[in-house]
Amino acid sequence: MQYLAYLVTILAASALAKAQDRKPLVTPEALEDLINRESLLAHAHKLLEFSELSNNNRAFGSKGHNATIHYIKSLLDETGYYDTEFESFTYSYSEAKATFTANGQEFFTRGLGYSPSGDVTAPVVVVNELGCNPSDFPAEVKGKIALILRGTCDLGLKVAHAGAAGAVGSIIYNNVDAEPISGTLGSPSRPQGPYVPSAYISGLNGKAFIASINAGTEVVANIRVTSLVEDRVTSNVIATTKQGDKNSIIAAGAHSDSVPAGPGLNDDGSGTIGILEVALQLSKFSVDNAVRFHWWTAEEFGLIGSEYHVQHLSDEARQTIALYLNFDMIASPNGGIFVFDGDGGATGIPGPPGSDAIESVYRSYFDSHDIKTGSAVFGGSSDYQPFVDIGIPSGGLNTGASGTKTAEGAEWWGGKAGVAYDVCYHQRCDVIENLNVDLLERNSKAIGHSIAVFGRSIEGIPRTRREPVQTLRVSQLSYEERLHLTCDHDDERI
Numbered sequence: 001m002q003y004l005a006y007l008v009t010i011l012a013a014s015a016l017a018k019a020q021d022r023k024p025l026v027t028p029e030a031l032e033d034l035i036n037r038e039s040l041l042a043h044a045h046k047l048l049e050f051s052e053l054s055n056n057n058r059a060f061g062s063k064g065h066n067a068t069i070h071y072i073k074s075l076l077d078e079t080g081y082y083d084t085e086f087e088s089f090t091y092s093y094s095e096a097k098a099t100f101t102a103n104g105q106e107f108f109t110r111g112l113g114y115s116p117s118g119d120v121t122a123p124v125v126v127v128n129e130l131g132c133n134p135s136d137f138p139a140e141v142k143g144k145i146a147l148i149l150r151g152t153c154d155l156g157l158k159v160a161h162a163g164a165a166g167a168v169g170s171i172i173y174n175n176v177d178a179e180p181i182s183g184t185l186g187s188p189s190r191p192q193g194p195y196v197p198s199a200y201i202s203g204l205n206g207k208a209f210i211a212s213i214n215a216g217t218e219v220v221a222n223i224r225v226t227s228l229v230e231d232r233v234t235s236n237v238i239a240t241t242k243q244g245d246k247n248s249i250i251a252a253g254a255h256s257d258s259v260p261a262g263p264g265l266n267d268d269g270s271g272t273i274g275i276l277e278v279a280l281q282l283s284k285f286s287v288d289n290a291v292r293f294h295w296w297t298a299e300e301f302g303l304i305g306s307e308y309h310v311q312h313l314s315d316e317a318r319q320t321i322a323l324y325l326n327f328d329m330i331a332s333p334n335g336g337i338f339v340f341d342g343d344g345g346a347t348g349i350p351g352p353p354g355s356d357a358i359e360s361v362y363r364s365y366f367d368s369h370d371i372k373t374g375s376a377v378f379g380g381s382s383d384y385q386p387f388v389d390i391g392i393p394s395g396g397l398n399t400g401a402s403g404t405k406t407a408e409g410a411e412w413w414g415g416k417a418g419v420a421y422d423v424c425y426h427q428r429c430d431v432i433e434n435l436n437v438d439l440l441e442r443n444s445k446a447i448g449h450s451i452a453v454f455g456r457s458i459e460g461i462p463r464t465r466r467e468p469v470q471t472l473r474v475s476q477l478s479y480e481e482r483l484h485l486t487c488d489h490d491d492e493r494i
C-alpha cells in the first residue's frame with residue numbers, strides 16, 4: 001500500500017514536470033513579436049562575410065555558399081528543437097566571366113556560357129548580315145575580332161562561323177539598345193567551326209563601334225574570358241521540428257545560393273535569413289503540426305535543389321506535406337509586397353487547391369496592417385514550382401526583381417516609379433545596402449505569422465492526393481534552359 005502511494009507520487013511529479021516542460025503553443029502574435037531587424041541584420045552581415053571567402057559570391061558549392069549552409073545548420077542544431085540534415089548531391093557548375101575593352105576603354109559585357117577562356121587583342125571587323133551563314137564573314141576577319149549582330153540564329157552558330165573564318169575573337173551586340181541580360185553559346189561545341197573567346201555587349205555600344213569603323217577610325221578590342229565547368233558537391237539544408245504531427249507538415253523554403261555575379265543579399269539572402277530567424281524563434285514554442293524549413297541549393301542554376309528534393313520524396317512522404325511556402329527576395333530596395341496568387345484571381349494561374357487559403361492568410365495579415373498587396377505569379381522561376389507540379393498547395397511572398405515599379409505601386413509602397421524593384425538584381429551590388437530593411441522586417445514577421453497560423457491548424461487546406469514526380473516541369477529542360485530560367489523574372493502584378 002505504502003509502495004503504491006509512493007509510486008503515485010512519483011508519477012504525479014513526473015507528469016507535472018512534463019507539463020512545465022511543454023512550451024506554450026505558438027500563436028501568430030507571439031512569434032511575430034520575437035522577429036526584429038537587429039537579429040535579421042546580424043545574419044545578413046554573416047552572409048556578406050561568407051561571400052568574401054569566394055570572390056564576393058555565394059554560388060552553389062563555393063566556399064561562401066558552404067559557409068552559409070553550415071551557419072544555418074549549426075544555429076538550428078544549437079536549439080535542439082529540430083532534426084536537421086544536409087541533403088547532398090553533385091551538380092555541374094559553370095561560369096563564364098568576361099571583360100571587354102575597345103581602344104583602351106572598358107565596356108560592360110556578359111560572359112557567354114561555353115565561350116572558351118582566352119585573352120585576345122585585335123582590330124574589330126564588322127560582319128555582314130547576321131553571321132548565320134559562312135558567307136557573311138569577309139576574308140579580312142582572319143586574325144581579327146568579328147563584330148556580329150544578335151538575332152535569327154543561335155549565338156553559338158555565329159561564334160562557330162567566326163572561328164571557321166579564322167577570327168581570333170567575336171563580339172555579339174544586342175539587337176536592342178540595352179545590355180543583354182544573359183547569354184550562352186547553347187551547346188559545348190558545334191560542327192560549323194571552333195568557338196573563339198567572345199563578348200556580348202549592348203546594341204548601343206555595338207552601333208557606336210560600327211559608326212566609328214565606317215568613319216575610318218580603327219577599333220582595337222581586348223576580350224578576356226575565364227570559363228569554368230566543374231562538378232560540385234552541394235547540399236540542401238532541411239530542418240524539421242521534432243515535435244508536431246508529421247502527417248501534416250508545414251514546409252517553407254528559401255534558396256541559400258547566390259548567382260556567381262554577386263553576394264546575393266536580397267536574392268536570396270533575405271528569404272534565407274527571414275525563415276532562419278523564424279525557425280530560431282519558433283523553438284520557444286510548441287506546434288500542433290510539424291514545421292519543416294528548407295534552404296535550397298543551386299536555385300540560380302534552375303531550381304536544382306528543390307527539384308532534387310521533390311524528385312526523391314517517396315510516394316508516402318509526398319502525402320505528408322500539407323503545404324509549401326516560398327520566400328525568394330523579400331527585401332528588394334524599391335520593392336512592393338507581392339502575395340502568390342493562390343486562387344489565380346489576379347493572374348489567371350492558380351496554385352493547386354488550397355493555395356487560395358494560403359493567399360488569404362497573407363492578404364489578411366497585410367490588410368490588418370493597412371498595407372496593400374500585389375500578386376506574384378506562379379511563373380516557374382523559383383522553388384515553389386516542383387511543389388506546385390505535384391499538387392501541393394503553395395504560396396508565399398516576394399518584393400519584386402527586375403520588373404519596374406508602376407506609379408500606383410509607388411503610391412502604395414513608396415519608392416520610385418519607373419525604376420526596377422531591385423536595381424542590383426543578379427549583380428555585384430546586391431550587398432547589405434541593397435536591402436530594404438523595413439520590408440525585410442515586415443515580411444519576416446509575416447512569415448512568422450503564417451508559420452504560427454499553419455503550425456496550429458491547416459483548416460481549409462484540402463489534402464488531395466499528390467501527383468507522381470514524373471510531372472515535374474523543370475526536369476524536362478536542358479542544362480542551359482534551366483540555367484536561364486531564373487535570369488529575368490518579372491513575375492509581379494498589381
Ligand SMILES: *[C@@H]1O[C@H](CO)[C@@H](O)[C@H](O)[C@H]1NC(C)=O
Nearest residue numbers: 061062063064066232233234
Ligand atoms: C563545399 O562542400 C562540399 C561538400 O562538403 C565539398 O565537397 C567542397 O569541396 C566544398 N567546397 C569548397 C570550395 O570548400
